[in-house]
Amino acid sequence: MSPAKAANSQIFNHDHLLGIEGLKEAEITQILDLADIYVEQNRQTNKKKDLLSGLTQINLFFENSTRTRMSFELAGKRLGADVINMATSSSSIKKGETLIDTASTLNAMRPDLLVVRHGSSGAVKLLSRKVDCAVLNAGDGKHEHPTQALLDALTIRRRRGRLARLTVAICGDVLHSRVARSNIHLLNIMGARVRVIGPPTLIPTGVEKMGVEVFHNMTEGLKDCDIIMMLRLQTERMHGGYFPTVSEYFSLYGLDYEKLAVAHEDALIMHPGPMNRGVEIDAAVADDLTRSAIQEQVEMGVAVRMACLDLLTQAKRGDGK
Amino acid sequence: MSEYTLYKNARLLDPASGLDIKGELLSKDDRIASLGEKVDAPENANIIDLKGKCLAPGLIDMRVFVGIPGADYKDTIDNTGEAAAAGGVTTVCVQPNTDPIIDSIAHIEYLAIRAKNALVHFVAMPAATKQLEGKEMTEIGLMSNAGYNTFTDCSSTIENAAIMNRIFKYASAFDALIIPHLAEHNLSKNGCMNAGDLATRMGLTGIPTAAETIVLERDMRLLKSTGCRYHASQITCADSIDVIKKSKEAGLKVSAGVAVPHLSLNEYAIEDYRTFTKLSPPLRSEEDRIAVIEALKDGTIDVIVSGHDPEDPESKRVPYEQAEAGVIGLETLLNVSLEMHHNGSLSLLDILSKLTSNPAKIMGLDCGVLKEGAPADFCIFDLDSPYRIDPDKMISITKNTPFDGRPVQGRVIKTVVSGKSVYDYDG
Numbered sequence: 001m002s003p004a005k006a007a008n009s010q011i012f013n014h015d016h017l018l019g020i021e022g023l024k025e026a027e028i029t030q031i032l033d034l035a036d037i038y039v040e041q042n043r044q045t046n047k048k049k050d051l052l053s054g055l056t057q058i059n060l061f062f063e064n065s066t067r068t069r070m071s072f073e074l075a076g077k078r079l080g081a082d083v084i085n086m087a088t089s090s091s092s093i094k095k096g097e098t099l100i101d102t103a104s105t106l107n108a109m110r111p112d113l114l115v116v117r118h119g120s121s122g123a124v125k126l127l128s129r130k131v132d133c134a135v136l137n138a139g140d141g142k143h144e145h146p147t148q149a150l151l152d153a154l155t156i157r158r159r160r161g162r163l164a165r166l167t168v169a170i171c172g173d174v175l176h177s178r179v180a181r182s183n184i185h186l187l188n189i190m191g192a193r194v195r196v197i198g199p200p201t202l203i204p205t206g207v208e209k210m211g212v213e214v215f216h217n218m219t220e221g222l223k224d225c226d227i228i229m230m231l232r233l234q235t236e237r238m239h240g241g242y243f244p245t246v247s248e249y250f251s252l253y254g255l256d257y258e259k260l261a262v263a264h265e266d267a268l269i270m271h272p273g274p275m276n277r278g279v280e281i282d283a284a285v286a287d288d289l290t291r292s293a294i295q296e297q298v299e300m301g302v303a304v305r306m307a308c309l310d311l312l313t314q315a316k317r318g319d320g321k
Numbered sequence: 322m323s324e325y326t327l328y329k330n331a332r333l334l335d336p337a338s339g340l341d342i343k344g345e346l347l348s349k350d351d352r353i354a355s356l357g358e359k360v361d362a363p364e365n366a367n368i369i370d371l372k373g374k375c376l377a378p379g380l381i382d383m384r385v386f387v388g389i390p391g392a393d394y395k396d397t398i399d400n401t402g403e404a405a406a407a408g409g410v411t412t413v414c415v416q417p418n419t420d421p422i423i424d425s426i427a428h429i430e431y432l433a434i435r436a437k438n439a440l441v442h443f444v445a446m447p448a449a450t451k452q453l454e455g456k457e458m459t460e461i462g463l464m465s466n467a468g469y470n471t472f473t474d475c476s477s478t479i480e481n482a483a484i485m486n487r488i489f490k491y492a493s494a495f496d497a498l499i500i501p502h503l504a505e506h507n508l509s510k511n512g513c514m515n516a517g518d519l520a521t522r523m524g525l526t527g528i529p530t531a532a533e534t535i536v537l538e539r540d541m542r543l544l545k546s547t548g549c550r551y552h553a554s555q556i557t558c559a560d561s562i563d564v565i566k567k568s569k570e571a572g573l574k575v576s577a578g579v580a581v582p583h584l585s586l587n588e589y590a591i592e593d594y595r596t597f598t599k600l601s602p603p604l605r606s607e608e609d610r611i612a613v614i615e616a617l618k619d620g621t622i623d624v625i626v627s628g629h630d631p632e633d634p635e636s637k638r639v640p641y642e643q644a645e646a647g648v649i650g651l652e653t654l655l656n657v658s659l660e661m662h663h664n665g666s667l668s669l670l671d672i673l674s675k676l677t678s679n680p681a682k683i684m685g686l687d688c689g690v691l692k693e694g695a696p697a698d699f700c701i702f703d704l705d706s707p708y709r710i711d712p713d714k715m716i717s718i719t720k721n722t723p724f725d726g727r728p729v730q731g732r733v734i735k736t737v738v739s740g741k742s743v744y745d746y747d748g
Binding site: 118120181207 | 516517518519520521522523524525526527593594635638639640641642643
């Protein structure tokens with residue numbers, strides 16, 4: 001029996017995990033509860049279970065990724081699945097194959113799980129309609145990155161015991177960030193208060209309608225915050241200047257001890273990685289183990305992904321239904 | 322020997338004269354011989370009993386893209402003609418971005434040859450600048466004198482204000498009409514939908530309405546001194562409507578149009594990344610859509626177009642950002658426009674004027690009216706027949722319609738071009 005069965009498997013009932021938007025509080029709680037169990041498993045010497053034995057997981061990354069892809073690979077392997085990585089730089093996609101043709105080809109190999117990252121918003125959803133297996137969105141364009149939001153939530157919940165009523169500031173390049181969007185959805189669903197902080201050029205139009213307060217002054221925005229989520233400045237997605245210089249950006253929006261002082265005294269600092277030290281976060285702050293949960297986030301990532309893989313294959317395994 | 326056809330028991334609708342009566346219409350060969358409550362027909366006339374159905378001038382669609390020449394996998398002239406006939410459209414204004422681009426008399430003549438056997442009239446709308454590059458103007462004088470006096474760079478904006486100014490000045494000498502594409506390049510180049518909170522939520526880059534209004538305002542400023550005739554064929558937002566309204570009041574020779582999707586859909590149609598809703602300019606907010614309806618009502622917007630643009634499945638079965646913009650529309654021009662009659666926003670004659678007499682007047686075409694001597698081009702439709710739009714039943718080769726499954730009321734049952742029936746609805 002999988003731990004999922006113990007953790008009430010009747011709640012989460014989706015074919016795919018394409019985003020946080022649309023999930024219910026109980027479903028998120030179920031994923032996090034299950035992930036808690038996997039955190040313990042991952043801390044054992046023998047980390048491997050045979051829950052997904054016989055199932056095939058393909059990691060299909062159209063965008064470069066090391067940490068997320070490895071995290072999904074470990075998650076699959078620790079559950080006993082056969083995991084295959086398909087890097088698109090060396091594949092037929094480079095030769096002009098369309099996304100849908102790639103999907104059909106992979107589908108014919110009868111995978112049970114497809115973990116997909118793509119540079120275009122909505123692309124993973126498009127692909128999910130063309131395959132017969134469960135699809136996990138590992139990040140699509142500027143749209144969603146659901147497992148990142150879930151691992152952030154798990155990190156916060158383990159540190160603070162809850163998500164509701166916490167004040168969370170999401171800082172920096174919100175415009176280009178799928179992590180920010182997934183986190184805004186999740187934190188709102190779970191009853192947290194969400195702020196976004198950044199220069200007006202990096203705050204997307206109408207974001208307040210997603211349920212956030214917008215601040216352009218970091219010191220005002222960080223006041224009394226419980227959680228500070230820093231975002232990576234995604235210069236690769238920027239066409240043209242969104243701010244004058246990196247030094248001005250760091251001075252106004254980089255997290256250092258001075259700005260941190262206005263937040264709650266034990267405010268937790270998070271970053272989805274990889275960090276640009278000296279750009280959005282001061283190196284000393286990032287390495288401050290009493291404040292920073294950045295390493296912990298990586299650990300939670302594997303557990304959360306194991307929980308998602310488990311839940312998405314339950315119906316197929318005939319487990320819990 | 323002349324051929325006569327009598328259309329009896331018709332509801333005759335002529336927006337140009339305001340005529341809306343139960344009556345009869347007699348055509349002689351390719352022209353209208355007479356019309357009224359009762360007309361005298363020769364004994365040998367064919368008689369078509371319309372049983373109370375509507376008979377209006379054939380529709381004129383001022384914005385249609387064709388794949389021929391250059392992209393016959395999208396459609397063919399014949400197919401465009403058949404789709405137009407099925408939509409009650411008897412005159413199709415062909416946008417110049419074919420391959421080769423229609424930017425000279427030779428190209429216009431080539432299109433005329435290709436379209437010779439098509440079911441409906443094809444009118445070329447040549448490019449305003451050579452190769453649609455926005456750099457050098459085409460032979461506006463020669464083409465105008467040959468009877469083709471409407472020029473457009475269809476889907477590209479003429480960025481250079483000095484060149485636009487020269488085009489306006491030059492074209493005014495030939496009473497030519499210039500139709501611009503309104504999208505400021507830098508504000509729109511990476512975008513694929515309306516800018517706003519929905520784009521933010523979907524993670525797609527937005528195109529602000531300002532991209533449209535900025536170019537329109539620039540052009541109005543230039544027109545003040547040049548006095549050229551100008552038609553903004555795809556207005557999508559309240560701000561642009563204000564500009565058009567003020568320019569008309571100031572006496573500029575300006576008219577405006579809107580495409581059917583922009584008056585009947587808003588940005589929320591994109592939900593789930595449906596690439597069949599990707600348009601240039603993009604679908605706007607509900608507030609802007611309502612402003613468009615108001616502008617149709619008060620006459621600020623004169624024309625409704627389909628913007629018919631066939632795209633093959635390969636260019637639509639991709640992520641939203643990479644999909645080509647464009648939807649088909651010839652077969653949904655009338656039925657979707659008629660929603661405004663059924664929901665009481667516009668009168669039937671008002672709607673028809675924007676599909677017939679107004680485009681004819683703006684382009685100087687000899688059609689779009691019901692009167693003695695006018696061409697026998699008719700759109701005959703059942704105003705009330707309800708059904709759902711079904712792409713599989715459409716005649717267009719490509720099926721990229723945003724109206725899949727939409728319930729509509731009003732169906733074209735017969736289309737007549739030059740006195741000959743070119744389409745009959747067969748259930």
